[in-house]
Amino acid sequence: MTTTRRLHTQQDMRRRNLAAVLYAVADGGPASRARVADRIGLTRTAVSTLVDDLLAAGLLAEAGLGHSGAPGRPGTVLALSDRGPCGLGAEIGVDHLAVCAVDLRGRVRARAAVDSANRGSQPGPVLARLAELVTHVHDEVTAAGLHPAGLRVAVPGLVSRDRAHVVQAPNLGWRDVDLTTGPLAAHAPPTADNEANLGALAELWIGDPVCRTGDVLHISAEIGIGSAILTDGRLLRGNRGFAGELGHVPVRRRGEPCACGGRGCLEQYAGEAALLRAVGLDPARAVADHPGPGARSAYLGGRARDGDPDVLRALRGAGTDLGIALTGATHLLDPHALVLGGALAVLAPWLLPSLTAELGRRLGTAPPLVVSRLGADGPLLGAAHAVTRAVLDDPLRTGAAPA
Amino acid sequence: MTTTRRLHTQQDMRRRNLAAVLYAVADGGPASRARVADRIGLTRTAVSTLVDDLLAAGLLAEAGLGHSGAPGRPGTVLALSDRGPCGLGAEIGVDHLAVCAVDLRGRVRARAAVDSANRGSQPGPVLARLAELVTHVHDEVTAAGLHPAGLRVAVPGLVSRDRAHVVQAPNLGWRDVDLTTGPLAAHAPPTADNEANLGALAELWIGDPVCRTGDVLHISAEIGIGSAILTDGRLLRGNRGFAGELGHVPVRRRGEPCACGGRGCLEQYAGEAALLRAVGLDPARAVADHPGPGARSAYLGGRARDGDPDVLRALRGAGTDLGIALTGATHLLDPHALVLGGALAVLAPWLLPSLTAELGRRLGTAPPLVVSRLGADGPLLGAAHAVTRAVLDDPLRTGAAPA
Numbered sequence: 001m002t003t004t005r006r007l008h009t010q011q012d013m014r015r016r017n018l019a020a021v022l023y024a025v026a027d028g029g030p031a032s033r034a035r036v037a038d039r040i041g042l043t044r045t046a047v048s049t050l051v052d053d054l055l056a057a058g059l060l061a062e063a064g065l066g067h068s069g070a071p072g073r074p075g076t077v078l079a080l081s082d083r084g085p086c087g088l089g090a091e092i093g094v095d096h097l098a099v100c101a102v103d104l105r106g107r108v109r110a111r112a113a114v115d116s117a118n119r120g121s122q123p124g125p126v127l128a129r130l131a132e133l134v135t136h137v138h139d140e141v142t143a144a145g146l147h148p149a150g151l152r153v154a155v156p157g158l159v160s161r162d163r164a165h166v167v168q169a170p171n172l173g174w175r176d177v178d179l180t181t182g183p184l185a186a187h188a189p190p191t192a193d194n195e196a197n198l199g200a201l202a203e204l205w206i207g208d209p210v211c212r213t214g215d216v217l218h219i220s221a222e223i224g225i226g227s228a229i230l231t232d233g234r235l236l237r238g239n240r241g242f243a244g245e246l247g248h249v250p251v252r253r254r255g256e257p258c259a260c261g262g263r264g265c266l267e268q269y270a271g272e273a274a275l276l277r278a279v280g281l282d283p284a285r286a287v288a289d290h291p292g293p294g295a296r297s298a299y300l301g302g303r304a305r306d307g308d309p310d311v312l313r314a315l316r317g318a319g320t321d322l323g324i325a326l327t328g329a330t331h332l333l334d335p336h337a338l339v340l341g342g343a344l345a346v347l348a349p350w351l352l353p354s355l356t357a358e359l360g361r362r363l364g365t366a367p368p369l370v371v372s373r374l375g376a377d378g379p380l381l382g383a384a385h386a387v388t389r390a391v392l393d394d395p396l397r398t399g400a401a402p403a
Numbered sequence: 404m405t406t407t408r409r410l411h412t413q414q415d416m417r418r419r420n421l422a423a424v425l426y427a428v429a430d431g432g433p434a435s436r437a438r439v440a441d442r443i444g445l446t447r448t449a450v451s452t453l454v455d456d457l458l459a460a461g462l463l464a465e466a467g468l469g470h471s472g473a474p475g476r477p478g479t480v481l482a483l484s485d486r487g488p489c490g491l492g493a494e495i496g497v498d499h500l501a502v503c504a505v506d507l508r509g510r511v512r513a514r515a516a517v518d519s520a521n522r523g524s525q526p527g528p529v530l531a532r533l534a535e536l537v538t539h540v541h542d543e544v545t546a547a548g549l550h551p552a553g554l555r556v557a558v559p560g561l562v563s564r565d566r567a568h569v570v571q572a573p574n575l576g577w578r579d580v581d582l583t584t585g586p587l588a589a590h591a592p593p594t595a596d597n598e599a600n601l602g603a604l605a606e607l608w609i610g611d612p613v614c615r616t617g618d619v620l621h622i623s624a625e626i627g628i629g630s631a632i633l634t635d636g637r638l639l640r641g642n643r644g645f646a647g648e649l650g651h652v653p654v655r656r657r658g659e660p661c662a663c664g665g666r667g668c669l670e671q672y673a674g675e676a677a678l679l680r681a682v683g684l685d686p687a688r689a690v691a692d693h694p695g696p697g698a699r700s701a702y703l704g705g706r707a708r709d710g711d712p713d714v715l716r717a718l719r720g721a722g723t724d725l726g727i728a729l730t731g732a733t734h735l736l737d738p739h740a741l742v743l744g745g746a747l748a749v750l751a752p753w754l755l756p757s758l759t760a761e762l763g764r765r766l767g768t769a770p771p772l773v774v775s776r777l778g779a780d781g782p783l784l785g786a787a788h789a790v791t792r793a794v795l796d797d798p799l800r801t802g803a804a805p806a
Contacts, residue, residue, distance in 0.1 A: 013416060215642040229735070231639050238634070238737025239618040239770070249731035250765065252656055262730060262765040327665060328652035328731050332632070334641025362653065362665040367642070 018395040021050045025080055026392060030063055032075030058084035059395055080104040085149035086141055087387025090130055091380040092155050094119050094171050094223055095291045099133040101141045102384040106206060110140040115292055120173040131183035138187050150188050150387040154195040154379035156222055161241040163191035171223045196220045196244055197235055198382030199341050200228030205385050208370050210337045217335040220342035225267050229333060249325040266325040270318035272296055278314035294376045297343035304350045315350040323358025330363060341372035421798040424453045428483055429795060433466055435478030461487035462798055483507040488552035489544055490790025493533055494783040495558050497522050497574050497626055498694045502536040504544045505787040509609060513543040518695055523576040534586035541590050553591050553790040557598040557782035559625055564644040566594035574626045599623045599647055600638055601785030602744050603631030608788050611773050613740045620738040622649060623745035628670050632736060652728040669728040673721035675699055681717035697779045700746035707753045718753035726761025733766060744775035
């Protein structure tokens with residue numbers, strides 16, 4: 001780790017100062033040049049030069065006159081451009097595909113989704129269907145004067161650290177799928193990330209303010225149970241990029257065998273299939289009967305709302321087991337908050353009582369437990385925002401500014 | 404996290420380039436100016452100016468002529484100074500105190516230790532005894548022409564994120580102890596860190612090469628079981644600085660109650676007190692009979708070496724429980740390697756068979772399990788190296804260069 005020290009050249013300095021100006025406006029809101037200079041501690045002259053470059057590159061826009069609160073004549077207010085670069089996000093779910101575009105201001109500018117039975121699928125046709133949605137969204141935002149700066153794909157599986165390959169996505173039945181060749185690459189080289197990671201980044205960037213502290217364990221579930229660990233505002237990816245596999249933390253010493261090879265894994269007690277089996281349903285049948293993202297959770301939530309004792313008991317048990325796994329995770333990671341996302345957010349009303357009781361019993365003072373506001377939308381929004389964040393982080397990057 | 408963007412000024416650039424030159428020599432070994440320039444990708448002229456500053460500040464020294472391998476006349480070889488700044492490290496153990504000094508080259512230049520019954524102690528007298536050792540080591544290295552650049556203290560407990568306070572050290576019986584006032588502050592403002600953190604950093608900096616990858620879970624034990632998580636070469640500290648509490652990961656759903664308030668915690672099955680109880684000894688009595696760092700482990704190791712069936716059974720069980728806790732930790736963190744340090748390194752021969760078997764059963768392919776070479780010395784060396792690393796990281800920092 002210590003042998004590569006990044007050197008800081010004039011070019012690096014300019015890049016970082018450009019990013020600082022953009023974030024001053026992104027985080028602090030539209031502001032005059034003088035106000036931006038105050039926010040980041042550079043001189044007004046230096047900021048003016050940087051702002052001119054960002055205006056020319058189409059990353060900032062002038063948004064009329066405004067008073068800074070200080071005496072003197074009003075300055076021109078700078079805002080992030082809503083006609084400059086935008087981010088394309090895509091999601092490959094087990095039974096749906098979705099694409100959206102967000103502009104630098106964080107507004108969703110276009111969106112498309114289709115049901116798609118992706119379990120046990122061939123990657124080729126799925127990626128071709130997804131590419132059609134991408135083209136649709138791409139054309140829509142291009143017509144609106146925006147410039148897609150990249151495409152990030154959320155995948156329910158393990159993604160290589162270089163973000164080019166889906167190493168393994170058991171619920172799709174995919175192994176070693178290269179996303180950079182083939183139909184998805186038509187507009188820009190796509191990059192991928194695990195859906196739980198992108199869901200957690202979405203929380204950090206646009207979700208509950210508690211997540212902005214940057215030390216958060218974000219728990220999500222679609223079919224499996226995953227989590228993403230944010231530490232000091234960065235995603236903990238692990239050596240191979242496989243960190244966050246909360247679903248395979250042992251909660252029983254000699255428990256049910258799991259597909260991962262282990263036994264007593266959390267997923268065997270709190271995963272979707274376990275919940276469905278606990279209420280007497282065949283998981284595969286349930287997926288056929290209730291296709292689409294979050295459909296089984298919505299169904300179970302409906303039965304819980306009706307007071308179905310089997311469902312209530314299953315969710316109570318799942319909450320307890322989640323509490324045991326999260327006790328261990330809290331001792332290891334000391335997070336500022338635990339966030340329930342994805343399908344778990346939908347089922348939160350019935351999971352939370354036993355989950356918080358178990359955490360309280362074992363931890364005394366547990367970190368606050370927050371239910372995600374983004375819910376199932378997190379990974380898709382996170383994917384699109386990952387692209388716009390990359391533009392803000394490095395405004396000199398190829399592709400950041402319109403050609 | 405996103406509202407504070409560090410700005411990069413000329414001063415920052417110079418600081419980083421000075422650090423890059425120092426690390427080029429620290430990591431790559433003594434080298435000529437031309438070789439250093441190659442290693443870090445700056446021009447020879449730029450490197451010469453930086454080197455002059457570092458020679459003047461006493462951080463680098465000229466160490467004779469050497470051939471770079473390239474044609475031409477030999478250049479002067481630069482090395483880190485062994486008469487410039489040094490780091491003071493101190494350790495407060497449950498039954499000992501120790502201090503050492505390391506120079507920029509990583510050599511231990513002075514060292515002192517005493518037995519000291521610190522369990523249930525008043526902080527004042529303990530810190531006064533430690534301060535005497537610090538003065539002794541300080542005077543010894545000062546006489547040798549070195550300049551102590553700071554003092555880091557390794558503590559068996561939780562330390563505040565600003566490194567000034569021991570928040571809680573249950574095995575000492577300490578709560579909210581300020582180290583920056585009182586006898587320790589005689590030479591330089593002391594800073595503290597958890598012993599497991601410093602042990603892990605020592606592994607990263609001077610231990611097994613596998614740890615240099617920067618994604619490592621370092622497990623250590625003195626009285627309790629702690630761990631430190633290195634991710635991308637940085638310590639994961641958590642929100643309050645309490646991350647890494649592996650000893651309180653639940654390994655049994657309804658297990659023994661633990662002092663932490665939980666139940667079934669790993670420490671109840673693999674901690675020192677649990678091992679002593681499992682072989683029919685009273686833990687408090689055993690500490691009195693076998694005082695000093697690592698003494699109980701050495702005693703248990705001796706009995707295991709003699710084939711004592713009770714001890715062998717207890718260690719086998721502890722290995723299995725460690726395997727369950729480390730399975731969960733591996734799923735969450737995806738480390739490149741697991742490192743057994745401290746007392747666990749001493750007992751490794753008898754823990755490893757059941758531990759590796761359990762990891763293999765549950766994980767299939769487990770990360771490599773490495774036994775620390777630094778053993779019980781890790782935290783003390785880590786503390787001293789933390790000071791010299793801070794000098795290399797920021798050569799312009801006050802106190803880095805001799806006054």
